[in-house]
Amino acid sequence: MISHRPVHRVAIVGTGTIGASWATHYLVRGFDVTATDPAPTAETALRSYVAAAWDAAASIGLVPGASLARLSFTADMRQAVAHADFVQENAPERPELKVGLFADIDDASPPDAIIASSSSGITMSVIQTECRRPERTVIGHPFNPPHIVPLVEVVGGKKTAPETIQDVMSFYAAIGKKPIHLKKELPGHVxxxxxxxxxxxxxxxxxxxxxxxxxxxxxxxxxxxxxxxxxxxxxxxxxxxxxxxxxxxxxxxxxxxxxxxxxxxxxxxxxxxxxxxxxxxxxxxxxxxxxxxxxxxxxxxxxxxxxxxxxxxxxxxxxxxxxxxxx
Known part of the structure; x- marks a missing residue:
């Protein structure tokens, strides 16, 4: 049996279209969000996206205390995830990149935090290969754009703990998403x-x-x-x-x-x-x-x-x- 910490702080790793949309959703739902991306213009693009998407996202699920001011950014990935309760990864769809990135996130984040990937096609059994704590890793694949469309596909890898699946399903449902549990891994999910x-x-x-x-x-x-x-x-x-x-x-x-x-x-x-x-x-x-x-x-x-x-x-x-x- 494993247990995960309550979610108050979310880390967004990768702030392209999907990552920025996820950041918008988490902010509207009242979380503190720390985002990270190595691109030199990432922070400017992220803040512009969130500002433009805010009204649409807020019309669906704004909660008391939600604020744009609760978004912070750092180019240092390890710093971004160091105090996260939940990590949502959105890096490019390259297996070798995600395997190494997840190993780094696993090493830098609190051991009782959950690490979810937005991967649209790579299975978690591949992504978690080099993680020391693979039991807390899971696919949480959204439908674009995540701050509007509720669907999230949840599927674990061979080493993902059942408790992680249960906690992720409950977490996504609590923040206005419609999670579905895929009982088997397959390329492209469902x-x-x-x-x-x-x-x-x-x-x-x-x-x-x-x-x-x-x-x-x-x-x-x-x-x-x-x-x-x-x-x-x-x-x-x-x-x-x-x-x-x-x-x-x-x-x-x-x-x-x-x-x-x-x-x-x-x-x-x-x-x-x-x-x-x-x-x-x-x-x-x-x-x-x-x-x-x-x-x-x-x-x-x-x-x-x-x-x-x-x-x-x-x-x-x-x-x-x-x-x-x-x-």
Whole structure:
């Protein structure tokens, strides 16, 4: 059995887009945040990002005492993690870099602090290879941008303690995230694999000339994407089964879907296809900058989260009859 310290101070290691977004979220949730990054312009870029993202993040989960003033920065990684209760690492996706970095963080941070990686594809069993205390290391992979999107994928490595998984799940849930526990390690985790599978078919349809880039985006965002912003596919198929629910869907509709899987395509990603997608995206963007489009995205996501919060079941409704937890 291992125990971890209560979290009051968070260290952010790596302050690119994901690290800066994580810093924003932790600050809005009332933590003291110390960030570190070796880039010479990192502190300026970080503070600019946090200031720009603050209002959107605050509209979702501002807590009393939260303040931009609780953000500090140092280029010295060891100093940044020396007094941390929780470390969120966001370095580039290079296995050899993360292995060495985690060993250094493990050596410099308090022994009862948790060290989480935002890695989108490298498994924790690889990252924790050279750690002296691998039992307190874990993947805490967010969906971009973390200060808006609640999802966090939590998965341990071969040497991660079960208590670490439990504590990380509880911690993320307590700060407004929606953590999911992956019981097995696999490259890319889960959410990225799901969206990669969808995008493969979208790109195939574009390559086959079935529709253009803008219409393929519309097909997702104005159709299934709207529903997925409310419920996941299994629960939606339960509704699709009518009065018979998921059982009726599996008995009568699922066989057709299984047959349709055989018709899904794998595109050949040629230079011509790349140019088609680039040209189509720029046309769809219609002159708006990446920052402008990101601001539009974040505003709509914040509004969607507010609507979802209004319709979340109360504790008694979630527990079901006689207060019993539902499966």
């Amino acid at each position: 959410a990225n694999r799901i969206q990669e599978a969808l995008y493969r078919e979208v790109v195939y349809l574009v390559q086959e000339g079935v529709l253009d880039v803008a219409d393929s985006d519309a097909a997702v965002s104005w159709g299934p994407g709207l529903r997925w912003g409310v419920m996941g596919p299994h629960l939606l198929w339960h509704l699709g089964g009518g009065e018979g629910g998921i059982q009726h869907f599996m008995d009568t509709l699922m066989p057709r879907m299984v047959e349709a899987w055989q018709q899904l395509g794998t595109p050949e990603f040629t230079p011509e296809l790349k140019d088609t997608i680039v040209d189509g995206v720029l046309k769809e963007a219609n002159g708006h900058s990446v920052d402008e489009l990101a601001a539009r995205r974040d505003a709509m996501l914040s509004a969607l989260l507010a609507v979802r919060a209004q319709h979340e079941p109360s504790p008694s409704e979630a527990s079901g009859p006689e207060g019993k937890e539902q499966p």
